[in-house]
Amino acid sequence: MKWEKLKPPEPDDPMCCCECDIYQYGCCCEDLDEAFNRWLKDKPSKGGCQCPVLGAVIEHLEISMIPALLLLPVLLRLAALHYLLGIIVLTALPGLVLWYYYATHRRKRRTLFFLTLALYSLAYMYYLFITEILPRGDVSQLQVFAATAGMIFTIVSLIYTKRGPGFVTASLQKAHAVDQTSKKDSALRDGSTQPAELQAAKHTLAAKWSRCAVCRILRPPRAGHCRTCGSCVRRLDHHCIWINSCVGQANHRSFLLTLCVFVSTSLYGISLVLCSLCPRQYLMTALFYCPGVYSQSSTALCFTCAWYSSIITAGLLYLLLVQVLNISFNVTEREAQLALRNKTGQSRLWGLAVDTGEFSRGFFQNWVEFLTMTDASVSPRSSSTDLV
Structure with a gap:
């Protein structure tokens, strides 16, 4: 066997046995087939699972296919019932997202979950802005146009970024x-x-x-x-x-543009929501102290969504900062x-x-x-x- 076949892969990404021609008759990535074989031969699974087939199906389940789009509004409305529930839900959501990121990143699997979550969160926040904040009369038509233009520009730049990173052909x-x-x-x-x-x-x-x-x-x-x-x-x-x-x-430049537009639009939208819900508070302190916001379900939901948007924006702002420093x-x-x-x-x-x-x-x-x-x-x- 030539040395080129035994040459180690990229040091930042370990090679799977399926990609090495040494293992021509066995592949560790075929978990589902292995689980069926154990089940047919009535052998216990490696992890001690009572039903290996069910365990393998759960392991390969794509969470983006589950109606997560319906789960997000339910969790946000649950968090809007009381500020203690809001703290629990808004603390658990990033933890669940990070856990799923670790699970998919460890298996080197592509997933639509995060892209679906980002697009749906953007659409749902804009829907609440139009249906709950705009009727209050505190937002001008120019401000609505600026927020709408920012959302459209974000989607257009995202589509342009998705054209491809430049594969070596x-x-x-x-x-x-x-x-x-x-x-x-x-x-x-x-x-x-x-x-x-x-x-x-x-x-x-x-x-x-x-x-x-x-x-x-x-x-x-x-x-x-x-x-x-x-x-x-x-x-x-x-x-x-x-x-x-x-x-x-x-697509690196368009990716950086997408981050800039999204973060700017999100910060602008959060400021509009907080100025409408807490007109007597300073913008920097309204996110932490807004009296009477839980007196109505609609205002509580908008305030909770402002916190949810702030958490996402903080994460993407950190990513933007790292990108700018790396380019520098x-x-x-x-x-x-x-x-x-x-x-x-x-x-x-x-x-x-x-x-x-x-x-x-x-x-x-x-x-x-x-x-x-x-x-x-x-x-x-x-x-x-x-x-x-």
Whole structure:
């Protein structure tokens, strides 16, 4: 067996036995088939479950298929009954979301749950804003137009982000081979007239192209393999669960724009709701002290939804801050994690950013490179059906 087959995968993502050709007759990922075999042979399951088939079905159940859209309004209305219930529900919701994120991330499985939750939360908050806040007469038509435009702009930028992160395709590999061939021909024609330093630089740039240990494709510098999507992505940043796709060279700028628009729209909508519910309170303190808000069910529900939106906005604001800092140091999230794991980077700004020192050329030049980088060609796998 060649060394290339035994070459370790991406260090930030362990290889499953299904992807290694050593295990040709057994795959640890076929949990459902294994459970049926144990059930037919009347053998106890590994985890001690009384019904292995049911356990495997639950393990592979897609939560986004469960009517979670109906569960969110019920929980929010339950939280609006009393402020103690609100504290319990709004504390449990992020915990459940983080638990499900850990469960899906550990199994490297794509899921529509987070994208569905984000879109439905945005639509439900806007519905309550139109039906509960707008009739109170405290919001002008211009403010309604601004909030509506922000929501539409968020969805449009999200759709543009979902076009694809820029998968490494065979056409890109062929273009690189043709480019290398043309460079060699020009070098042979030039002969000794070409400086030795320039030739060494070209050879160094060509050497940065590496072959993926999983999909066996030749990929450009800073590309990475995403096991959740099953492909290599140019300038891979991370796999974002909120868009159910990777963030790479082709959609990184639109992803950052989506975060900026969503956070701005959410903060603006929360301020409008709090100014309408608590007109006598300061905006910074209205979220913590708003007397009489639980006297009516409608105002209590809007106040609870303002808290729910604030929790989501705080999480996405942190993600936006990390993205801005990474771009300022010209490092992707994947490169930052690898640098921390290999102890080759330095933590900056209280651990919010990691400076690898490999690609950084200064704050201004890093942002110029990010804003002017060419979009990678969208992979044929990224079609209009990938909008979800």
